[in-house]
Amino acid sequence: MDVFEAIAKRHSYRGPFREQPVPRDDLRRIVQAGLQAPSGRNMQTTAFVIVDERELVRKIGALHTSNPAVQTAQAIIACIVDQQPAPVYEGHSFQVEDCAAAVENMLLAITARGYATVWIDGWLRLENRAATIGEMLGLPAGKVIRVLLPIGVPAEAWTQKEKKPFAQRAWFNRYAT
Numbered sequence: 183m184d185v186f187e188a189i190a191k192r193h194s195y196r197g198p199f200r201e202q203p204v205p206r207d208d209l210r211r212i213v214q215a216g217l218q219a220p221s222g223r224n225m226q227t228t229a230f231v232i233v234d235e236r237e238l239v240r241k242i243g244a245l246h247t248s249n250p251a252v253q254t255a256q257a258i259i260a261c262i263v264d265q266q267p268a269p270v271y272e273g274h275s276f277q278v279e280d281c282a283a284a285v286e287n288m289l290l291a292i293t294a295r296g297y298a299t300v301w302i303d304g305w306l307r308l309e310n311r312a313a314t315i316g317e318m319l320g321l322p323a324g325k326v327i328r329v330l331l332p333i334g335v336p337a338e339a340w341t342q343k344e345k346k347p348f349a350q351r352a353w354f355n356r357y358a359t
């Protein structure tokens with residue numbers, strides 16, 4: 183699948199996954215795509231914990247009450263950043279951007295390998311969930327989970343949400359209103 187096809191096919195999947203494990207080779211390949219993402223000053227600040235131990239995956243999944251993709255995930259990738267990111271360029275830190283670039287690379291790799299996922303971020307920030315899951319994964323002090331990606335073979339067909347047309351969001355040479 184070429185990159186444009188993966189971009190077109192990528193979608194947030196919140197349905198159930200099949201009871202079909204994701205082989206470690208595929209998980210490694212997906213996370214390798216994340217490792218190869220660009221990062222501010224090439225600081226490569228995002229770290230990853232790949233959860234494929236069934237009991238642990240289920241324990242994390244059980245924390246979600248309304249998202250079957252999290253509840254039935256076959257594996258989960260946790261993307262980890264510093265709680266208080268140090269500045270790396272003129273007082274600026276880019277850890278959020280670094281993490282987002284890695285996540286997008288992984289979303290495309292997940293799609294290209296025939297799996298589905300959804301970017302879990304907002305949900306993690308509520309009710310101390312990032313810290314609760316961080317403890318399950320043995321995160322050291324000062325580290326926090328910024329994004330979770332539940333992965334599996336989708337049991338249902340979903341599609342990408344409709345995007346606004348090009349002319350409403352993009353222009354050549356000058357911003358147009």
Ligand SMILES: Cc1cc2nc3c(=O)[nH]c(=O)nc-3n(C[C@H](O)[C@H](O)[C@H](O)COP(=O)(O)O)c2cc1C
Nearest residue numbers: 192193194196300301302303304305306341342343
């Ligand atoms: C920064 C960010 C945070 C997100 N957080 C969540 C989340 O916590 N839970 C969830 O179900 N989807 C989350 N999403 C997925 C978006 O809801 C989804 O990308 C959007 O609705 C567009 O749908 P699409 O991905 O199918 O194009 C998040 C996406 C981004 C980029």
